[in-house]
Amino acid sequence: MLDAERFVGEILVSRGVLPAARLEELLRSVTEKNVHLLEFLEATREVQPEQIGKALADEVGIPFIEQIRPGDVPAAMIEAVPITFARQHRVLVLGGADLARPDFGPVRVAMANPLDPTPLDDLRALLKRNVVPVACTPETIEDAINRVYERKDETALTEAKDDVAASEELQDLIDMTDEAPVIRWVNNLFYTAAQRRASDIHIEPGEKDVQVRYRIDGNLQIAKTAHKGFLNSIVSRVKIEAGLNIAEKRLPQDGRITKRIQGRLIDVRVSTIPTSKGESIVMRLLDKEKVLLDLEDLGYSGAPLACIHHLITRPNGIMLVTGPTGSGKTTTLSAALSRINTPDLKILTAEDPVEYELKGIGQLHVQAKIGLTFASALRAFLRQDPDVIMVGEIRDHETAEIAIHASLTGHLVLSTLHTNDAAGAITRLGEMEVERYLITSSLIGVVAQRLVRRLCSRCKTPYQPNEQDFRELGVDRSQLKHILSTPGVQPWPGMPTEYMTADQLAVVEVQRAADRELQRVADVRKEQERLLDLSDELEPFDVEPTAVKSIEDIMRSAPRSETKVAEVKRPKGLLTAEPGSIFYKPVGCEECGGTGYRGRVVIAEVLMLDDNVRREVLNKSDAGTIARVAIARGMRTLREDGARVVATGVTSLEEVLAATQAGEK
Numbered sequence: 001m002l003d004a005e006r007f008v009g010e011i012l013v014s015r016g017v018l019p020a021a022r023l024e025e026l027l028r029s030v031t032e033k034n035v036h037l038l039e040f041l042e043a044t045r046e047v048q049p050e051q052i053g054k055a056l057a058d059e060v061g062i063p064f065i066e067q068i069r070p071g072d073v074p075a076a077m078i079e080a081v082p083i084t085f086a087r088q089h090r091v092l093v094l095g096g097a098d099l100a101r102p103d104f105g106p107v108r109v110a111m112a113n114p115l116d117p118t119p120l121d122d123l124r125a126l127l128k129r130n131v132v133p134v135a136c137t138p139e140t141i142e143d144a145i146n147r148v149y150e151r152k153d154e155t156a157l158t159e160a161k162d163d164v165a166a167s168e169e170l171q172d173l174i175d176m177t178d179e180a181p182v183i184r185w186v187n188n189l190f191y192t193a194a195q196r197r198a199s200d201i202h203i204e205p206g207e208k209d210v211q212v213r214y215r216i217d218g219n220l221q222i223a224k225t226a227h228k229g230f231l232n233s234i235v236s237r238v239k240i241e242a243g244l245n246i247a248e249k250r251l252p253q254d255g256r257i258t259k260r261i262q263g264r265l266i267d268v269r270v271s272t273i274p275t276s277k278g279e280s281i282v283m284r285l286l287d288k289e290k291v292l293l294d295l296e297d298l299g300y301s302g303a304p305l306a307c308i309h310h311l312i313t314r315p316n317g318i319m320l321v322t323g324p325t326g327s328g329k330t331t332t333l334s335a336a337l338s339r340i341n342t343p344d345l346k347i348l349t350a351e352d353p354v355e356y357e358l359k360g361i362g363q364l365h366v367q368a369k370i371g372l373t374f375a376s377a378l379r380a381f382l383r384q385d386p387d388v389i390m391v392g393e394i395r396d397h398e399t400a401e402i403a404i405h406a407s408l409t410g411h412l413v414l415s416t417l418h419t420n421d422a423a424g425a426i427t428r429l430g431e432m433e434v435e436r437y438l439i440t441s442s443l444i445g446v447v448a449q450r451l452v453r454r455l456c457s458r459c460k461t462p463y464q465p466n467e468q469d470f471r472e473l474g475v476d477r478s479q480l481k482h483i484l485s486t487p488g489v490q491p492w493p494g495m496p497t498e499y500m501t502a503d504q505l506a507v508v509e510v511q512r513a514a515d516r517e518l519q520r521v522a523d524v525r526k527e528q529e530r531l532l533d534l535s536d537e538l539e540p541f542d543v544e545p546t547a548v549k550s551i552e553d554i555m556r557s558a559p560r561s562e563t564k565v566a567e568v569k570r571p572k573g574l575l576t577a578e579p580g581s582i583f584y585k586p587v588g589c590e591e592c593g594g595t596g597y598r599g600r601v602v603i604a605e606v607l608m609l610d611d612n613v614r615r616e617v618l619n620k621s622d623a624g625t626i627a628r629v630a631i632a633r634g635m636r637t638l639r640e641d642g643a644r645v646v647a648t649g650v651t652s653l654e655e656v657l658a659a660t661q662a663g664e665k
Helices: 002-014 020-033 037-044 049-060 083-089 118-127 138-158 162-166 173-177 180-195 228-242 302-312 329-340 374-381 397-408 422-431 436-442 467-473 477-485 502-534 548-557 611-618 623-632 638-647 653-659
Strands: 091-093 107-111 131-135 198-205 209-216 219-227 253-261 264-275 278-287 317-322 347-351 362-365 388-391 412-417 443-455 461-463 583-585 597-608
Touching: 002 020, 002 037, 002 049, 020 037, 037 049, 049 131, 083 091, 083 118, 083 138, 091 118, 091 138, 107 118, 107 138, 118 131, 138 180, 180 198, 180 209, 180 219, 180 228, 180 253, 180 264, 180 278, 198 228, 209 228, 219 228, 228 253, 228 264, 228 278, 302 317, 302 329, 302 443, 302 597, 317 329, 317 397, 317 422, 329 347, 329 388, 329 412, 329 443, 347 374, 374 388, 374 397, 388 397, 397 412, 397 436, 412 422, 422 436, 422 443, 422 597, 422 623, 436 443, 436 611, 443 638, 443 653, 467 477, 467 638, 467 653, 477 638, 597 623, 597 638, 597 653, 611 623, 638 653
Parallel strands: 107 131, 317 412, 317 443, 347 362, 347 388, 388 412
Antiparallel strands: 091 107, 198 209, 198 278, 209 219, 253 264, 264 278, 443 597, 461 583
């Protein structure tokens, strides 16, 4: 496998898509995660899909197309090529021949992986004619396959006759569910949801129709509708797959479905509730084989990243991750465990459900119905001689008490709480009747986080923020400049450099280098002012910050009367504005589905329990007092970290304001 991945990687390097220095690191990552290089690049979005597609197309000498219109696909192709084959191999037969006439020339075939000729051979045998391949991105071809194959079923379920609704109670639900259009329509919900990176599918009955919405990057988006007359058959189909009672319509039910979509195993949690307009269904999709991102990929950097690294490498203690439901707490903990997962550590987790399959880690799915709770799982773990324990959530006094006991007896415990900020976790433990002296003895740090949508890199647009924008963000221009220029000299407040790991020392060195660069920029500006003062003939000019000496050389190289210093421009790629003076806003394009956003990124605050914070905990101070002490010791708040990602063009002002409270500024 490694040789094949290296071959693909070398193609991308030779075509200028990947830097040669990055290839070896990527190969190590895909080997550790047991995934293909193209899948890894597709999941992490490190390289634009169009760049990969064009490079592979150039390598094999075929054209690359950027879009596929449904009208390009012959109607007969739907019957000629099975949808399972098209989706499995990511191929689609386009126009160029009448499939009803076997002697009428070759057909064009769009494919996502031009390096794999196998599906072309199968299509030649299936269609009994020659094929001409063209390349396109996986997303483009998957979207086209989805639209082409399902358009007949969409028409059938949307334009139903009026007598369907009138006679729905007389129809046999099981017989209706077995009809091919309904089965394909429901299957298409799962496929499209996985393709569009949806975390949830909502099937909601209305007055005259059934509406389907996907939750993508935390926001609900309308996906499709069907006639109200098909509601019972749709619900019954989902219930049959989830193993639920199709005759029970008065009570809520919970079930589970396992699907294999595009070669990936998807675990679907199903919940049904009766409403006044019919049964409503919500399905949570968990990709059991998705690529687990590193902490850096989630959005952690600088001081917060170094703080977390320090916490998870401690031999004992409790680290908590807090935030509302859907804020990525489990993902952060899983990424942290993946970072420290080595053969010399025994790691056990209790989760509800198990969202990421981690190699070499014992993962337990708690089931309260049979008495397997977080507390009972934690008790059992202590008899398994673990080094690190991850508990999905601390919900009650019993679980908190066992977790503290585990941390005091030499175990590192990672868990989550539902609180709005880091300091609130301490008062929440107090509300669970945990003694304050036990909190100070066991708790080593709290990470509070939110997820904000990441601006689409293709269509985001810059603009100059006004004073109202800064007021809403809760910082002024000077504060924002300070946040951007000083991400934290120490990885965590008061940590001596002799106790730092190599990674933490590297963070400090990067900050020192940044400080030196800032000083050099200041020196350049001072030099510019001095040179301008020498002559009234000179005009203000833009300064390239790394070339102090070149300015003087330019001034001496030609007579002043002929020198236009204003023409000395900053090289392309360097910012021409002060840090924090440019924000970005969403626009919307085909790449992001018209939303202006694609993916999400973490904003966080990390509370380290040093002596000052512990003193406030023992004094039973409230969360506000504890937070103020931590801020004085160097903690960056959620709103301040949000200001950082806004000013660096990662997300928009509106996203940070929506994700953080005014009190979190």
